[in-house]
Amino acid sequence: MEKKLGFIGAGNMAKAMMGGILKNEILLPEDVIASDLYQPGLERTKEELGIAVTTDNQEVVKKAEVVVLSVKPQFYAAVIEEIREVVSEGQIIVTIAPGQTLEHLQELFGKPVKIVRTMPNTPALVGEGITGVCKNELVTEEELSYICKIFSGFGKAEVLSEKLMDVVVSVSGSSPAYVFLFIEAMADAAVADGMPRAQAYKFAAQAVYGSAKMVLETGKHPGELKDMVCSPGGTTIEAVRVLEEKGFRSSVIEAMKACVKVAKELGKK
C-alpha cells in the first residue's frame, strides 16, 4: 500500500510537485493532503487537483506518513515547533528548503525524527524536474528509495552527499529562473528583429529544450556541440564572440556562486 503524502505549505513548489505526482499517477488525489494559511489558494488547489486540504498543519501530520515541509526557509522553525509533538517515530519528514541542514532540522525537532533533505525545482510541474536527495541516519535505504520513487514521478532524483546540497540549489533549484531570463532575452531580441512575441518564445524555448536534450542524449561535451553550430566565418561564432566579450560565462558563474553563498547563509538563520 502507498503511503499518504502531506504538504505543509501549498505554494509554487508544492503545487509543481503535487501536479507532477498526480499527472504521472504515482499517487491518487485521495492519498495527498496539503495545508496552507491562505484559504482561497487552498480552495483553488483543491479544485484543480482534487486533493484534501486544510488550514491545520497538525492535521497533515496526523494523516500522512510522509510530510513535505514546503514553506519558505524562514518559516521552518515555526512550522516545526507547531508539528513536532505530533510527529511520530515512523514518519518521514521531507524538506525542500535551501540551507536547512539535517543537523539543524534535527535540533529544531528536539527528538529523533526521520528526515530526508531534498532540493527539487519547478520543472516538476511538467515532469522534467531534477531533485537532489540526502537523508539522516534514521531513514532506511528502503524508505529513501520510496522517497526517490515519489520524486521520480516528476523528473529525475539523485541521492548525493549533503555537502553538495547548496550546489544543487544553484545548479537546478534556482537555475530555471536563469534559463527563463535567457529565453526571455532571446525572445526580446527576436521581437526587436521583427518576430511576433508568441512565436519568439516558441522558437527560443524549443532551441533551449533541444540543446539540453542533445547534452543529455549524445553524451558529447557541450563545447563540442557548440563547435558543431559554429560555421567558419559564420553567424554563430560572431554571436559567441559578443557573448564572450560581454562576460556571459563569467556572469553565470558569478551568479551561481552568489546563489550558493545565500543558501549557506540561510542555513545559519
Ligand SMILES: NC(=O)C1=CN([C@@H]2O[C@H](COP(=O)(O)OP(=O)(O)OC[C@H]3O[C@@H](n4cnc5c(N)ncnc54)[C@H](O)[C@@H]3O)[C@@H](O)[C@H]2O)C=CC1
Ligand atoms: N519555487 C521554487 O522554484 C523552489 C522552491 N523551493 C523551496 O520550496 C519552499 C516553498 O517555496 P515556494 O513554493 O516557492 O514558496 P511559496 O511562497 O509559493 O509557497 C509557500 C506557501 O507556504 C504557505 N505558508 C507560509 N507559512 C505557513 C505556515 N505557517 N503554515 C502553512 N503554510 C504556510 C504560504 O501561504 C505559501 O502558500 C521554500 O523553502 C523554497 O526555498 C525549493 C526548490 C525550488
Ligand SMILES: O=C(O)[C@@H]1CCC=N1
Ligand atoms: O529562491 C529560492 O530561495 C528557492 C530555492 C531554490 C529555488 N527557489
